[in-house]
Amino acid sequence: xxxxxxxxxxxxxxxxxxxxxxxxxxxxxxxxxxxxxxxxxxxxxxxxxxxxxxxxxxxxxxxxxxxxxxxxxxxxxxxxxxxxxxxxxxxxxxxxxxxxxxxxxxxxxxxxxxxxxxxxxxxxxxxxxxxxxxxxxxxxxxxxxxxxxxxxxxxxxxxxxxxxxxxxxxxxxxxxxxxxxxxxxxxxxxxxxxxxxxxxxxxxxxxxxxxxxxxxxxxxxxxxxxxxxxxxxxxxxxxxxxxxxxxxxxxxxxxxxxxxxxxxxxxxxxxxxxxxxxxxxxxxxxxxxxxxxxxxxxxxxxxxxxxxxxxxxxxxxxxxxxxxxxxxxxxxxxxxxxxxxxxxxxxxxxxxxxxxxxxxxxxxxxxxxxxxxxxxxxxxxxxxxxxxxxxxxxxxxxxxxxxxxxxxxxxxxxxxxxxxxxxxxxxxxx
Amino acid sequence: xxxxxxxxxxxxxxxxxxxxxxxxxxxxxxxxxxxxxxxxxxxxxxxxxxxxxxxxxxxxxxxxxxxxxxxxxxxxxxxxxxxxxxxxxxxxxxxxxxxxxxxxxxxxxxxxxxxxxxxxxxxxxxxxxxxxxxxxxxxxxxxxxxxxxxxxxxxxxxxxxxxxxxxxxxxxxxxxxxxxxxxxxxxxxxxxxxxxxxxxxxxxxxxxxxxxxxxxxxxxxxxxxxxxxxxxxxxxxxxxxxxxxxxxxxxxxxxxxxxxxxxxxxxxxxxxxxxxxxxxxxxxxxx
Numbered sequence: 001x002x003x004x005x006x007x008x009x010x011x012x013x014x015x016x017x018x019x020x021x022x023x024x025x026x027x028x029x030x031x032x033x034x035x036x037x038x039x040x041x042x043x044x045x046x047x048x049x050x051x052x053x054x055x056x057x058x059x060x061x062x063x064x065x066x067x068x069x070x071x072x073x074x075x076x077x078x079x080x081x082x083x084x085x086x087x088x089x090x091x092x093x094x095x096x097x098x099x100x101x102x103x104x105x106x107x108x109x110x111x112x113x114x115x116x117x118x119x120x121x122x123x124x125x126x127x128x129x130x131x132x133x134x135x136x137x138x139x140x141x142x143x144x145x146x147x148x149x150x151x152x153x154x155x156x157x158x159x160x161x162x163x164x165x166x167x168x169x170x171x172x173x174x175x176x177x178x179x180x181x182x183x184x185x186x187x188x189x190x191x192x193x194x195x196x197x198x199x200x201x202x203x204x205x206x207x208x209x210x211x212x213x214x215x216x217x218x219x220x221x222x223x224x225x226x227x228x229x230x231x232x233x234x235x236x237x238x239x240x241x242x243x244x245x246x247x248x249x250x251x252x253x254x255x256x257x258x259x260x261x262x263x264x265x266x267x268x269x270x271x272x273x274x275x276x277x278x279x280x281x282x283x284x285x286x287x288x289x290x291x292x293x294x295x296x297x298x299x300x301x302x303x304x305x306x307x308x309x310x311x312x313x314x315x316x317x318x319x320x321x322x323x324x325x326x327x328x329x330x331x332x333x334x335x336x337x338x339x340x341x342x343x344x345x346x347x348x349x350x351x352x353x354x355x356x357x358x359x360x361x362x363x364x365x366x367x368x369x370x371x372x373x374x375x376x377x378x379x380x381x382x383x384x385x386x387x388x389x390x391x392x393x394x395x396x397x398x399x400x401x402x403x404x405x406x407x408x409x410x411x412x413x414x415x416x417x418x419x420x421x422x423x424x425x426x427x428x429x430x
Numbered sequence: 431x432x433x434x435x436x437x438x439x440x441x442x443x444x445x446x447x448x449x450x451x452x453x454x455x456x457x458x459x460x461x462x463x464x465x466x467x468x469x470x471x472x473x474x475x476x477x478x479x480x481x482x483x484x485x486x487x488x489x490x491x492x493x494x495x496x497x498x499x500x501x502x503x504x505x506x507x508x509x510x511x512x513x514x515x516x517x518x519x520x521x522x523x524x525x526x527x528x529x530x531x532x533x534x535x536x537x538x539x540x541x542x543x544x545x546x547x548x549x550x551x552x553x554x555x556x557x558x559x560x561x562x563x564x565x566x567x568x569x570x571x572x573x574x575x576x577x578x579x580x581x582x583x584x585x586x587x588x589x590x591x592x593x594x595x596x597x598x599x600x601x602x603x604x605x606x607x608x609x610x611x612x613x614x615x616x617x618x619x620x621x622x623x624x625x626x627x628x629x630x631x632x633x634x635x636x637x638x639x640x641x642x643x644x645x646x647x648x649x650x651x652x653x654x655x656x657x658x659x660x661x662x663x664x665x666x667x668x669x670x671x672x673x674x675x676x677x678x679x680x681x682x683x684x685x686x687x688x689x690x691x692x693x694x695x696x697x698x699x700x701x702x703x704x705x706x707x708x709x710x711x712x713x714x715x716x717x
């Protein structure tokens with residue numbers, strides 16, 4: 001927090017009448033009493049501080065211009081765009097297959113869920129069917145991604161409000177998920193695994209068995225880490241009744257995902273607008289009651305358990321079969337096929353130079369990414385490139401609500417509110 | 431609907447019948463429920479959709495640029511009904527100067543979404559009290575998502591070692607921006623491939639090659655070119671700016687001079703040390 005400066009000419013007043021500082025260890029954990037504690041010291045004018053862009057609790061490059069009255073936040077103006085890379089513009093200059101890796105780099109904490117919306121948008125425009133095994137693999141990997149994302153977010157949330165150990169434990173679980181990523185796609189983070197019409201590689205039998213073992217054994221580490229904080233007094237003081245969002249506010253501010261569920265609205269795209277094989281999955285949707293940071297945290301905790309439940313069902317029910325569409329004009333042939341078949345070689349060449357053409361049309365496809373509704377508004381003009389690909393990031397709307405969520409809270413609550421939003425600037429800034 | 435949808439994409443219940451009587455909106459053909467709305471009616475239509483048709487959430491405002499249209503920009507509002515479990519979009523068109531009425535009065539979330547469309551396309555929203563740029567740099571000029579905005583942009587920045595700060599400079603491309611669309615020329619590419627210029631007869635009025643002179647030409651006369659093709663200067667080679675002035679200077683020296691400099695001269699006698707023990711200087715010059 002550099003660049004502390006005074007607005008208005010209040011500098012002299014400071015020296016003459018030093019303000020009484022009310023020390024409060026709870027840092028705003030008393031909710032209802034906040035209004036009474038607004039200092040009535042008129043001689044000190046509001047001042048503005050700069051939170052970030054380089055700040056460990058900002059979860060990336062976020063710059064918050066905060067207007068403070070003492071330690072009470074009066075107004076927050078988030079400045080985003082410091083990580084803007086022009087992804088949408090770049091995608092317009094790439095074929096559909098070339099555009100896919102850009103999605104990994106949006107929300108780099110949950111790469112496959114980003115790819116998911118894009119391939120579904122393409123498939124919706126093309127009317128492309130996906131083999132059932134590929135649908136199971138996508139569901140499985142999307143849920144693995146959800147666990148991976150929540151491990152990072154829950155861990156950093158805990159650390160942002162002061163606890164160190166759970167974060168280290170959760171990172172171990174996250175490391176496991178990244179290794180499964182690597183075994184599935186060859187890359188730890190930027191997987192580039194989903195394809196229009198299926199997934200790039202099949203999962204090996206060994207990996208499926210290992211995933212089952214992992215679900216049975218390793219998630220205890222997660223439960224242990226959460227048990228350290230879920231009922232912890234300090235953790236509750238930092239989160240309960242912080243950043244409360246009512247149901248109506250959540251709807252008006254375009255909330256989605258764990259944010260809207262924590263406010264008490266049981267809305268989950270996996271359930272209400274099912275895609276892939278979610279329709280046949282048995283899982284619960286956790287809903288918060290108070291709409292505060294603690295609820296958001298606990299909703300995510302429960303989502304991890306539900307994700308594990310979905311993954312177990314996927315592993316159990318996954319049939320054998322191809323993992324890519326039979327349509328050879330869309331899905332590339334396997335390497336071995338390419339070496340023996342002239343036609344496969346031609347298909348391979350055409351797919352990796354020209355790519356496939358997507359019929360003209362406009363679709364908005366949203367999936368339930370770990371952070372909320374991740375949508376892709378895709379305008380195709382019938383060529384091999386998207387005419388327009390508007391990405392609907394999850395954190396953008398949530399971050400916009402930062403101002404009203406922070407109003408009247410203490411400066412130290414900023415980190416709790418930010419963590420509970422689960423903000424990643426790869427997708428907010430695009 | 432005639433189009434067969436894949437079963438695994440996000441599905442929601444059928445279009446509510448009540449939408450048929452939506453005033454001021456024309457149904458748009460396509461896979462998804464979409465309406466064209468006149469610019470002036472957009473607030474009223476969206477209010478009706480929110481209050482009477484239960485589309486509670488505004489999820490996204492997308493801009494699209496169609497430069498060939500008289501009103502080149504389209505602003506697309508993506509709505510979601512949590513109760514009816516249905517999505518639709520509302521399309522409004524505008525141009526560079528005509529503002530679109532803001533919907534921040536209906537949904538507070540529209541504030542940033544409109545800011546983004548303004549930033550990316552230059553579409554203004556009448557009534558939005560905070561229409562600042564949002565994603566681009568402080569002091570950025572232009573609207574990058576417009577189709578006529580180059581992919582490389584106009585300004586680049588780098589850290590200047592001399593000035594000890596980040597400096598902004600016009601973009602200098604070491605090679606021309608290249609783009610390949612790989613479209614097959616017999617399937618919709620709208621340009622002439624290199625080498626195909628003479629494949630079809632020229633249209634009337636087109637500049638044609640100079641006609642061959644009348645009369646009998648002497649055969650195989652070797653006419654000297656008026657300007658011989660030379661590449662004496664770097665400018666003629668098409669190369670960019672020299673990477674290093676010192677290196678260029680060295681390279682330009684005649685061979686003899688270079689050789690004289692590189693080979694140590696025992697006759698000079700100034701440096702009695704054996705050659706191997708000399709410390710090399712990055713500047714390349716002798717000490």
